[in-house]
Structure formats: structure tokens, C-alpha cells
Amino acid sequence: MPNQKFIFPEQQFNRLFPFYFIIDSDLKVLRVGKSLSKLLPEMEQKKIDEIFIFKRPGHDELSFQTLGQLNQLIIIESKGAERITLRGQFEYLDDSNHLLFAGTPWFYSMDQVKAKKLTLHDFAINDPMIDLLQVLKTEEIVSGEVKELLEHMQRQKNESQTTAQRLGQLITNLQAGILLEDENRKIVLTNNTFCQMFGIPVPPEQMVGWDCSLSAEQSKHLFTESEAFVEKLQTY
Amino acid sequence: MYGIVNKAIQDLVVKEFGTTAWEKVKVRSGIDVDFFISNQPYDDSITYSLAQAVSEETGLTLSQVLIAFGEFWVLHTGKEKYGSLMEAGGASLREFLINLPNFHSRIMLIYPNLKPPEFRVSNVSENSVRVHYFSERIGLQDFVRGLLQGLGKLYDLPVEIELLQSRDDGSDHEIYKISW
Numbered sequence: 188m189p190n191q192k193f194i195f196p197e198q199q200f201n202r203l204f205p206f207y208f209i210i211d212s213d214l215k216v217l218r219v220g221k222s223l224s225k226l227l228p229e230m231e232q233k234k235i236d237e238i239f240i241f242k243r244p245g246h247d248e249l250s251f252q253t254l255g256q257l258n259q260l261i262i263i264e265s266k267g268a269e270r271i272t273l274r275g276q277f278e279y280l281d282d283s284n285h286l287l288f289a290g291t292p293w294f295y296s297m298d299q300v301k302a303k304k305l306t307l308h309d310f311a312i313n314d315p316m317i318d319l320l321q322v323l324k325t326e327e328i329v330s331g332e333v334k335e336l337l338e339h340m341q342r343q344k345n346e347s348q349t350t351a352q353r354l355g356q357l358i359t360n361l362q363a364g365i366l367l368e369d370e371n372r373k374i375v376l377t378n379n380t381f382c383q384m385f386g387i388p389v390p391p392e393q394m395v396g397w398d399c400s401l402s403a404e405q406s407k408h409l410f411t412e413s414e415a416f417v418e419k420l421q422t423y
Numbered sequence: 424m425y426g427i428v429n430k431a432i433q434d435l436v437v438k439e440f441g442t443t444a445w446e447k448v449k450v451r452s453g454i455d456v457d458f459f460i461s462n463q464p465y466d467d468s469i470t471y472s473l474a475q476a477v478s479e480e481t482g483l484t485l486s487q488v489l490i491a492f493g494e495f496w497v498l499h500t501g502k503e504k505y506g507s508l509m510e511a512g513g514a515s516l517r518e519f520l521i522n523l524p525n526f527h528s529r530i531m532l533i534y535p536n537l538k539p540p541e542f543r544v545s546n547v548s549e550n551s552v553r554v555h556y557f558s559e560r561i562g563l564q565d566f567v568r569g570l571l572q573g574l575g576k577l578y579d580l581p582v583e584i585e586l587l588q589s590r591d592d593g594s595d596h597e598i599y600k601i602s603w
Contacts, residue, residue, distance in 0.1 A: 243528040245541055246557050246596070260528040274532060295535050330462055337458050344457065 203311055204289045206273060210235055211285055212251045222309040226271050226292065239263040255279035255286055291316055372400040424470050425534060426459035431500040432473050433459065435492055444480060452476035464536040486565045493569015497577055516578040516603060520544055520552045551602040564589060564597055571601055
């Protein structure tokens with residue numbers, strides 16, 4: 188049935204595409220779907236470039252012919268304060284030499300839908316827009332929570348850094364010799380007193396990262412119970 | 424830009440140069456963000472600072488960084504996070520490039536704070552396509568080149584990319600000719 192035609196009464200077509208509009212070859216709007224006319228009541232007899240800005244495609248000189256040939260997603264935004272975004276497609280109507288725009292408005296929240304005084308009844312039953320808004324809302328809530336969690340972690344990290352800095356300063360200026368190693372026996376922190384005690388001729392901050400695995404053996408002679416000192420270190 | 428872009432730069436640096444290199448990039452760029460959330464918008468300056476810092480830290484030119492990033496975006500970020508969506512873009516490179524305008528138009532609607540580029544295609548032949556790139560952002564021509572190179576690799580096709588015109592020489596947009 189390659190040439191079969193579908194003819195719809197306007198009321199039925201409105202149920203399927205309540206945001207449709209039809210333009211003639213002068214780009215003048217002839218008819219407007221019932222829900223679209225709620226959003227933009229004075230479209231008829233105006234040229235589409237008086238009503239809409241083309242967002243996509245946004246860089247072409249658009250004529251009746253090019254619009255009819257555009258086989259791509261169309262995004263248009265109404266001029267003026269209303270700023271209604273419609274997404275859809277143009278289809279050329281052979282019999283009448285008109286263009287049909289079939290599409291739906293694009294919203295980011297149910298609040299926007301409400302602000303435009305639209306209800307579920309204004310959308311076609313097959314239009315997934317409203318369901319998508321619910322999905323977006325859920326995602327927005329989760330994103331907000333993740334953001335809050337990250338801010339909380341960032342605050343904690345900053346507080347830990349401040350505490351570590353304070354502790355570091357305290358240890359550096361302490362009168363007792365201190366050396367802190369990590370689990371790989373690398374120096375994390377040491378102080379001036381430690382360097383003086385062991386006669387190490389470099390500033391303590393330069394020793395950070397040094398490997399200490401052999402240092403116990405090398406310096407055990409400085410301790411009265413040298414073997415016990417090495418043994419004790421191995422247990423950590 | 425959305426966090427996913429900065430996150431991809433992070434993933435690229437970590438994968439190619441390691442975690443320490445990424446920490447150095449963050450310090451060098453002065454960006455104190457531990458975790459980028461993919462669907463949160465961040466200031467463009469963060470992305471530019473990160474790219475510049477990657478260049479300084481790795482010794483690659485900014486152009487090389489952007490090309491590498493473009494390839495990574497397609498072959499890792501796109502493939503790993505939006506695999507099925509990417510596959511739905513087309514069964515061949517030619518088909519994917521023809522679909523590129525629709526691909527971006529749809530993304531534009533989903534991310535309201537996005538200022539996505541606009542792509543148009545022209546001169547479609549059996550083994551070449553011209554891709555027109557319109558963007559408010561400057562300095563990302565090499566990123567687009569990297570994207571196109573990445574797409575060639577995705578479809579396992581050796582591609583040749585020629586920049587036919589650029590905003591740098593007074594045109595209002597870039598045109599890339601991709602041949603395979």
C-alpha cells in the first residue's frame with residue numbers, strides 16, 4: 188500500500204499532535220493545534236520568522252523549500268517574553284503545498300508546564316514529555332544530594348589539611364626529635380631536633396619521601412640497646 | 424562546560440600519565456575541585472586552565488593536548504559512558520557524521536545550560552563529508568579535529584582531515600573535510 192493516504196478529522200489530528208502548525212509557501216501560519224494556540228494565541232496569519240527564532244538549524248537561510256527538505260530535528264523558540272521552545276520536524280504536504288510542523292514543547296520542569304497553564308490533557312497521550320520531566324526531576328534531586336555530599340567532603344578535607352598543617356608546625360618546633368614514617372618506610376615528617384640529634388646535614392622538609400628501611404641498621408649504634416631498638420621497629 | 428568534560432580531561436591524564444601527574448595538573452591550574460560531577464555546569468575557564476596545565480605538565484603543545492583529548496572523548500568517554508547512544512548514531516562513519524547535527528540538537532535540549540556547538544554536514548559523497556562547525560567558543564578547532572580522528576578510529580577507518588576554512592582566517596565557522 189505505498190500510496191495509501193491517511194485522512195484525519197481535525198479533532199483527531201489535534202489529539203495526536205496538539206502542538207502542530209501548518210504554514211503556506213509564504214511561510215505564513217494557516218492553522219494551529221489546540222494546545223499550541225493556548226501557549227501562543229496569535230500565531231495565525233503571521234509569518235513564522237515573526238513568531239519564532241530558529242535555534243537548530245541556526246545558521247541557514249531558511250526558505251519554504253529548504254524547510255521542506257530538512258530531514259532533521261528542528262528546535263524553535265518563540266520571540267517575546269513567553270520563550271516557548273518547540274522541538275519537532277517539518278513535513279511537506281504534497282496535496283496542499285503546505286508544510287506541517289509536528290512537534291511538542293520542551294520544558295525542564297513540571298513547574299514550567301504549570302506556569303504556562305498547561306495540564307496533562309494538553310499533551311498527546313503518546314507524547315513522553317511529561318514522563319521525561321519526572322525522570323529529570325528524580326535525577327535533579329540525586330544530583331543535588333551528590334553535590335551536597337561533595338561539598339561536605341571538601342570542607343572535611345580542608346579542615347584535615349588545616350589540622351595537619353598545625354600539627355606539622357608543632358612537631359617542627361618541638362624540642363624532642365621526631366620522625367614519622369609511612370607503611371612503606373618512607374619519611375612523612377621529621378623535625379630540626381631529629382636532624383641535629385643524628386647529625387643529618389639537610390633541612391627536615393627535604394627528607395620527606397626518603398626511604399628509611401636501612402636507617403635503623405645504620406644508626407643502631409647510637410642506642411644503648413641497639414638490637415632491641417631494631418627489633419622494635421620491625422614490629423611496627 | 425559540564426563536569427563530564429573536565430572529568431574526561433582528568434581520566435585522560437590519569438590513564439596516560441598517572442594519578443600524580445593529575446594532582447600536579449590540578450595544583451598548576453589552581454583548580455581546587457576534587458570531583459567533577461558530570462551533569463553539573465562548571466565555568467569554561469576551568470576547562471581552559473586544565474588544558475593549559477596539562478600542556479605545561481606533559482610538555483605537549485596545547486594543540487596536541489586538544490587533539491588527544493578529542494580522540495579520548497570519542498574512544499573512551501563516549502564509548503564507555505554513552506556506548507549504546509554512540510552506536511545508535513550510525514552503522515558507519517558516514518552515517519554517524521550525517522547524524523551529527525541531530526545528535527547535538529538532542530543533547531542541547533537535555534542539558535539546558537549547555538552552549539553546544541552546531542554541526543552541519545554538506546557535500547556528502549561515498550567516501551567524504553564536509554562537517555561545518557559553528558561555536559561560540561574559541562580555540563577548540565584542534566579538539567574537533569581530535570573528535571573526528573577518534574570517530575575514524577571508532578569505525579576502524581583511516582581518515583584524512585583537512586581544515587578547509589577557519590575563524591582564524593576570517594570565516595564565521597570552520598569546515599573540515601573528512602575523507603576515508
